[in-house]
Amino acid sequence: MADEVTSPRDSGPSAGDGLFAAFGERVDRQLTTDAARPSPAGCRGLFGELARSGTVMEAVHRLLRRAVEAGPRHRVAGFDGGSFVLARGSGWSLTLRATVPSLPENLLVTSAADYMLAVPSGARDGGSMECFGRPAGNRPDLLDPAARLTPRGRHLLRPGQVFTLSADSQVARLTAGDTGLVHLVFAADPHLSYRFVYDRATLGPVRMISADGTASRLTYAVRLLAACRRPSSLPVLRSLAGHPSHEVRWEAIRAVHHVDPEACRQLLQVAAHDPHPEVRQAAVQALVPESQASR
Structure with missing residues (x-):
């Protein structure tokens, strides 16, 4: 509007x-x-x-x-x-x-x-x-x-x-x-x-x-934070992992990986039960060890 x-x-x-x-x-x-x-x-x-x-x-x-x-x-x-x-x-x-x-x-x-x-x-x-x-x-x-x-x-x-x-x-x-x-x-x-x-x-x-301009802008901002790779951005990224928009949630989890891989793994374990099927599927796939994924 x-x-x-x-x-x-x-x-x-x-x-x-x-x-x-x-x-x-x-x-x-x-x-x-x-x-x-x-x-x-x-x-x-x-x-x-x-x-x-x-x-x-x-x-x-x-x-x-x-x-x-x-x-x-x-x-x-x-x-x-x-x-x-x-x-x-x-x-x-x-x-x-x-x-x-x-x-x-x-x-x-x-x-x-x-x-x-x-x-x-x-x-x-x-x-x-x-x-x-x-x-x-x-x-x-x-x-x-x-x-x-x-x-x-x-x-x-x-x-x-x-x-x-x-x-x-x-x-x-x-x-x-x-x-x-x-x-x-x-x-x-x-x-x-x-x-x-x-x-x-x-x-x-x-x-x-x-259709939500706020969610689109947040997604872009999260990508920029990920590119900065600063530990100080971790708290806000973790909070966005619980955002109502599944796109923002997943982008925040991906961004956390660039800042703190272990924190990202914890978020992925939660996301494996996410209400949105695409987030659930992506989280489960990301949690599969590389050795198993390559088989």
Whole structure:
């Protein structure tokens, strides 16, 4: 999510725009009655009303023009990767995104968050959305080479029409028409730690990528600590061997090996019972004496 937006309501480009501020207030009131994790589907009516409003594109145009004029030589406020943040609240965000005409992508990438999307009234249509079902019963933190996506059909995207997608069970790919595709995305905060990349031709998994920026940065920092080979880094590395992310746990154990091999062996003995199968397998293999491993 955008690292420059520090407050749900009074930061970013949406703060001065009444349309999106009012939408955010209504969403927050709606979500306070929902269960523990806010669900975008609970605000489908509000989102559809916004998407069908004839004033959305004019409001977006004002915000974009203001953002560009304010920062010709600096980072343009309100942008989060390829999205323009229109409003944000506790557990949700509303962004504007654009899909440009391009060659067909060979990869499909899952989302880490539940979301809804709609082409706002006043925007050009001509785009489509191809949907796929994710394999049921798979662990969200483990890549299963045998798992395959299931095609669920293609939908034309018409202004004002709302589509709801679940990160746990669905994958969608947008295709723009000749003029590109502008669309609104109303998303909950991510609840999955990993996103999966699938091959479009085989519908099989290619790799998994961390959706948690903190875990990715920690993994990189641990690698740097390992390269330093300083005994003083041992306490923090040992503590990271118990991190919730299995990638961070395993990277920390590997790093300890460069600092204190005996301490690493102790951690490997614990990791042989790790809840994640890949960590368990790697730890068991690492504990096998070299003489046996070479047989």
